[in-house]
Amino acid sequence: MQKIVTQTEMYALEHAAVAHGATWEGLMEQAGWGVAQVALARLGDPKGRRVVVLVGPGNNGGDGLVVARHVHDAGAQVALYFWRRQFAPSDANWQRCRTRGLAETMAADDPTQTSLRKLVAEADLVVDALLGMGTSRPVEGPLAAIIATLQPPRRPLVLAIDLPSGVDAGTGAAPGGAVCADLTVATGLPKRGLLLYPGRRLAGTLELAILELPHDYLETTMSDLLRAAEVQPLLPARPPDAHKGSFGKVLVLAGSLHFPGAAYLACAGAARVGAGLVTLAGGRAVLGSAMRLPEATLLPLAEGDWGAVGPGALAELNKALPNYQALVLGPGMGQGEATGEFLQRLLGLETPKSRVRVGFLIDSNSDEATENAAPDLPPTVLDADGLNLLAKIEEWHERLPRERFVFTPHPGEMRRLLGVEQLPADLVATACEAAKRWGQVVVLKGATTIIASPDGRNRIHDGANPALATAGTGDVLAGVIGGLLAQGLAPYDAASLGVFLHGAAAARVRATLGDAGALASDLLPELPRAMLELR
Numbered sequence: 329m330q331k332i333v334t335q336t337e338m339y340a341l342e343h344a345a346v347a348h349g350a351t352w353e354g355l356m357e358q359a360g361w362g363v364a365q366v367a368l369a370r371l372g373d374p375k376g377r378r379v380v381v382l383v384g385p386g387n388n389g390g391d392g393l394v395v396a397r398h399v400h401d402a403g404a405q406v407a408l409y410f411w412r413r414q415f416a417p418s419d420a421n422w423q424r425c426r427t428r429g430l431a432e433t434m435a436a437d438d439p440t441q442t443s444l445r446k447l448v449a450e451a452d453l454v455v456d457a458l459l460g461m462g463t464s465r466p467v468e469g470p471l472a473a474i475i476a477t478l479q480p481p482r483r484p485l486v487l488a489i490d491l492p493s494g495v496d497a498g499t500g501a502a503p504g505g506a507v508c509a510d511l512t513v514a515t516g517l518p519k520r521g522l523l524l525y526p527g528r529r530l531a532g533t534l535e536l537a538i539l540e541l542p543h544d545y546l547e548t549t550m551s552d553l554l555r556a557a558e559v560q561p562l563l564p565a566r567p568p569d570a571h572k573g574s575f576g577k578v579l580v581l582a583g584s585l586h587f588p589g590a591a592y593l594a595c596a597g598a599a600r601v602g603a604g605l606v607t608l609a610g611g612r613a614v615l616g617s618a619m620r621l622p623e624a625t626l627l628p629l630a631e632g633d634w635g636a637v638g639p640g641a642l643a644e645l646n647k648a649l650p651n652y653q654a655l656v657l658g659p660g661m662g663q664g665e666a667t668g669e670f671l672q673r674l675l676g677l678e679t680p681k682s683r684v685r686v687g688f689l690i691d692s693n694s695d696e697a698t699e700n701a702a703p704d705l706p707p708t709v710l711d712a713d714g715l716n717l718l719a720k721i722e723e724w725h726e727r728l729p730r731e732r733f734v735f736t737p738h739p740g741e742m743r744r745l746l747g748v749e750q751l752p753a754d755l756v757a758t759a760c761e762a763a764k765r766w767g768q769v770v771v772l773k774g775a776t777t778i779i780a781s782p783d784g785r786n787r788i789h790d791g792a793n794p795a796l797a798t799a800g801t802g803d804v805l806a807g808v809i810g811g812l813l814a815q816g817l818a819p820y821d822a823a824s825l826g827v828f829l830h831g832a833a834a835a836r837v838r839a840t841l842g843d844a845g846a847l848a849s850d851l852l853p854e855l856p857r858a859m860l861e862l863r
């Protein structure tokens with residue numbers, strides 16, 4: 329399992345390591361040695377290769393001095409460029425570099441960066457050890473000018489230690505600009521900011537320098553990188569004597585005249601990850617979608633506006649729901665008033681006021697009232713317009729049954745659910761706090777997707793892929809998660825495996841079609857292949 333940490337968690341881990349007998353100097357030596365091995369592997373034969381190490385004022389700079397020594401000792405020609413670091417005899421790592429006679433330039437003596445530009449122009453490798461986890465404010469002034477000398481396109485290989493200088497370790501933000509590295513070697517554990525944009529882009533390839541950290545303490549950190557090893561055991565077994573009933577039934581309530589394709593994509597997503605049966609529920613628009621997926625069965629429902637379901641659909645739905653192990657609710661269902669009323673009643677969230685508004689349907693004491701009562705929902709994926717409609721209902725999260733839903737918002741839907749103009753910078757914390765408060769699994773979709781459980785655990789999926797940036801891919805994901813819920817996975821696991829498989833299918837699409845022009849439906853045939861590859 330690859331843990332991902334915040335600054336606070338990392339500093340606490342380092343303190344715990346020291347309490348367990350490690351020393352700060354020893355940790356820095358381990359970190360610097362590990363980074364130097366990566367640097368040397370990139371350099372090839374170090375003889376005659378030129379390396380510039382940019383050394384900042386803190387421990388990140390200290391790591392840089394350790395790297396400089398090891399790379400020098402391996403045979404490379406190393407020059408040091410200091411920004412805001414004062415020599416002190418207690419700076420043992422600087423002292424060791426002096427003993428070896430490494431060239432030194434002070435940024436204070438190079439106000440126009442003329443010397444630095446020359447060093448960079450002649451270098452094979454620049455090591456960025458200006459700032460690490462300690463980055464606490466936007467980069468500006470001389471530091472910004474130093475960073476600017478590393479701008480692409482013509483430059484040597486740039487290796488950042490721990491984080492590209494200027495990237496916030498917690499959020500990945502780089503408000504004043506930051507080093508754009510070819511590779512970043514995280515010390516000990518990757519920091520969150522390395523996985524969140526723009527930090528992820530600025531970091532380049534991610535590598536790790538191993539630090540000995542106390543294992544039991546490590547287990548208390550809550551973020552995991554979502555990787556094949558973590559989700560492989562979650563794949564539902566396929567016993568040879570299985571029948572379609574073994575793999576669950578998914579009801580997909582989606583689509584409208586405006587968005588018929590969303591219904592198809594969600595259904596096919598569920599079927600392509602192995603659900604036993606998929607039923608498409610909805611109005612006339614859904615009938616058209618079903619033509620594209622002859623394997624799906626159909627539950628025609630009373631329509632509201634524009635072919636989307638209306639409040640009259642509840643009675644039919646109530647009868648059918650007990651036969652299903654999962655529900656996918658929302659893709660392309662529109663945000664019409666009647667659909668909103670339907671959703672409100674389905675989720676048991678109607679207020680006395682709205683009860684009056686749908687009074688033409690029911691009298692609260694009649695049999696019809698029972699027929700139209702909010703059903704007990706199976707595990708449910710709530711996506712897209714389902715989320716937008718939910719966001720309009722007052723105090724929805726206090727009244728919704730807890731631990732029943734997987735919410736799959738993109739940032740716009742997340743803003744609406746939270747009722748804010750702009751999402752907070754720390755997306756991981758935002759998703760985690762929401763999951764805890766709402767009592768539901770939250771999948772905050774983006775170039776980096778965050779899967780947060782109400783119990784505080786979270787998984788981060790490093791799966792940016794421009795091929796996915798096209799309409800309909802979210803509908804496929806909702807279906808995929810629904811298909812896994814129907815096969816008995818717990819919501820957090822269904823969401824995690826679903827995000828992983830969706831990302832793996834997208835990687836396969838990109839490998840054949842490239843960055844542009846893929847259709848969401850191209851993901852569908854790749855889903856079983858992604859499962860096969862994972863199994």
Ligand SMILES: NC(=O)C1=CN([C@@H]2O[C@H](COP(=O)(O)OP(=O)(O)OC[C@H]3O[C@@H](n4cnc5c(N)ncnc54)[C@H](O)[C@@H]3O)[C@@H](O)[C@H]2O)[C@H](O)CC1
Nearest residue numbers: 355359386387388459460461462463464465466467490515
């Ligand atoms: N702690 C350990 O045992 C280990 C840490 N490792 C490395 O240490 C850094 C974190 O070091 P720290 O000294 O806490 O912070 P920095 O080196 O990142 O720099 C802090 C320094 O910079 C100033 N500062 C912050 N932001 C700005 C800014 N935008 N402009 C100007 N100055 C800024 C701040 O005030 C401080 O003075 C960690 O990343 C690792 O690389 C070892 O890896 C392991 C042991």
Ligand SMILES: [K+]
Nearest residue numbers: 456459489491
């Ligand atoms: K750095």
